[in-house]
Amino acid sequence: MQFDEREEDETPNAVSNFRISKPLREALKEKGIESLFPIQATTFDTILHGSDLVGRARTGQGKTLAFVLPILESLINGPTKTSRKTGYGRAPSVLVLLPTRELATQVCSDFEMYGGALGLKSCCLYGGSPYQPQQIQLKRGVDIVIGTPGRIKDHIERGNIDFTALKFRVLDESDEMLRMGFVEDVELILGFQVQTLLFSATLPDWVKHIAAKFLKRDKKTADLVGNEKMKASTSVRHIVLPCSSSARSQLIPDIIRCYSSGGRTIIFTETKDSASTLAGLLPGARALHGDIQQATREVTLSGFRSGKFSTLVATNVAARGLDIDDVQLIIQYEPPRDVEAYIHRSGRTGRAGKSGIAVMLYDPRKSNFSKIERESGVKFEHISAPQPAEIAKVAGAEAAEKIIGISDSVIPVFMAAAEELLNSSALSPIELLAKALANAAGYTEIKRRSLLTSMENFVTVLVECGRPIYTASFAYGVLRRFLPEEKVESVKGLALTADGKGAVFDVASEDLDIFIAGQKNAGGGVKLEVLKSLPRLQERAGRFGGGGFSERKDGRFSGGRGGYSDRPFSKGRGGGGGGGGRGRGNNHGKW
Structure with missing residues (x-):
């Protein structure tokens, strides 16, 4: 196969500037790829x-094609062309190891697409699938084997794979193989010399x-991250949003509506349940x-890719690559347990030069x-839950688009009902239309x-008292100066501000007037303020991540140890009454 004579493209990374044969260039062009990533x-x-x-x-910067393209060119036009095995029953020339079945099938699809354009055959080997079809493929002969370490090891031990003709060996997502416990399997498979690529x-x-x-x-080493501080994707807007565990499932639809821009959404949780x-x-x-059968997982991923549904809820099985x-x-339903998990999860958006948004929910007390x-290296943007005006703006635009798209043929049929509504209602036409838009968007009320x-x-209310507030019990003591005990007990999520001057907490809307009126009797410089934006809060010392959550088998979340209590201690024992925190603590506060 000959390379075309061509002038060097003005773009340094243009595909035409590399030793890429015409069939492969055309396959790249069909996918809209005209330049290589760095x-x-x-x-x-x-x-x-x-x-x-x-x-x-x-993550998201094209590591897969970084090995797919040169390997294919080497097999067809490069140094390994003459020694590559061909014909029925041929031994593979390439082995690619990946940590998960999903990644293996994804990389295999790239080899099938681009290698297929060059007449090369690939097969994918992973657990959870029958051995026999895989054995038949290997017996007939393949050029490229892609798979997970455990299943590759099984085929080696069964004598199904002959690596004597191997030219390339690739370890992709190597750090994840370590985390998943594939160390021994990988080291067994690496026990022979061949050109090796580690990504x-x-x-x-x-x-x-x-x-x-x-x-x-x-x-050789190609490190495009180096000691740069920013290791997460630079094309992603990184957001943190405070949210109690009980409100998350109700809040997420609003987040999707306001921030997904009609695209796909992936939600990551820490547990399968x-x-x-x-x-x-x-x-x-x-x-x-991982507890979902492999066939179902493949159907799910296929449906998500094809747009049959737009929201995928996943554990880390889908986070890598x-x-x-x-x-x-x-x-992210809650902060992950380590920094690298955050990098890889957030890297599922903003890929291939596109922009994206990563929202992490967290409990500010924990x-x-x-x-x-x-x-x-990310700098989080701090926001609060979408408010009615934000939701209405997005939902109203979506509803208006739907209404405009309805055929004009319905107008004569509904004209009489519309006129009757206008004549019988005390609302203006604009007010009625606003209600119609809300209903079309699925909202009968917005809370x-x-x-x-x-x-x-x-x-959310801020309390200050003219002096530093260093503990939650002191803050509860301040509230007891002017509120009955049942109202103090009713506050939610009390947390201290980062500047040490105050505390914030949530109050039921129906009780707000009682709190505001009560402060007049507090004295001592006590001031309450209804917040329009959340100040920076003190973070819980120690490890990040779940931050005190304990996962339960039934899928519900319960508070763990640490952080500030969601409920005040009883008067006179932990809150210190009007004394603001003195006296013995009582560790039996309810969650």
Whole structure:
């Protein structure tokens, strides 16, 4: 196969500037790819010339094609062309290892698309599927094997795979293989010399150990992250939003409506039960996690990709490497347990140069996400739950678009009913139309949510007393100066402000007048303010992530230890009455 004579493109990373044959260029063009991403351009010649490689780039920046393209060119037009096995029963020339079945099938589809254009055959080997069809494929002969370490190891032990003709070995998402416990399987498979390519978004010690032990000493490194602080995707808007665990499932539809821009949404949870429970509560959503049968998982991913439904609720099984078009919004149901999980989850949007939004819900009394900011380099944008005006703006625009799209043929049929409504109603035509738009958007009423816990029909209030407020019990003591005990008991989510001058809490809308009127009797510089925006709050010291949540098998969330109590201590024992916190503490406050 000959390369076309062509002038060098003015764009340095243009496909035409690389040794990419015409059939492969045409396949790339069909996918709208005319230029290579930096990781692809940086590594192309290195791989084609036979060097071992450690490649590192931010998630969503094209690591898969960084090895697919040069490997295919090498097999067809490069150094490995003459020694590659061909014909029936041929042994594979390429082995690609990935940590999950979903990633394996995704990478296999890329090899099938681009390798198929060159006459090369691929097969995908992963657990949860019958052995026999995989054995038949291997016996007939394939050029490229893609699979998970456990199933590849099984086929090796059964004598189904012959690696004597192997030319390339790729470890993709290497850091995730470590996290999932594939160390021994991977090291067994790596036990022979062949050109090896190791790709990873992060480089923990095990990945460095693998590179030092199994790659050649003269290996090349392509690190497009380096010591840059910003390791999360730069094309993603990173948002944190305070929300109590009880309000999350009710809040998420509003977030999707306001921030998804009509695109796909992925919601990440920490547990399988939580994913299934939440998917059951959200209209049209589907769950994806390890307890779901493989065939169902494949149907779910296919449906999500094709647009049959637009909301996927997943555990980390879907967080690594999955490249799904038009994922506009990522919602993290709670802060993840480590920084790298945040990087990879948020990286499911804003891929291939597109923009996206990642929203992380957190309990302000229990979560500490400063470490995520420090180690990932993101600067979180702090917002509160979408308010009625925001929801109405988006929902009204959607409803108006639907109404405009209705055929004019319905007008004569409904004209009489419209005239009767106008004549019988005390509302103006604009007011009636506003109601019609709300109904078309699915809203019979819009409830205001608090800024602090996102609970419906609550408002967020700031209390200050002219002196620092260092503890929650002191804040409760201040409230007891001018409120009856049952009203103090009714406040939700009390948390301290970062400046140490006050505390914020949520009050039922119906009780707000009682709180405002009561402050006049408090004295001592006590001031209450209904907030329009949430101030920075003190974070819980210690580990971030779930921040005190304990997952329960039934999918519900319960408060764990640590953070500020959601309920005040009894008067005179923990709150200190009017004394603002003195006396013995009582650790039996209710959650």
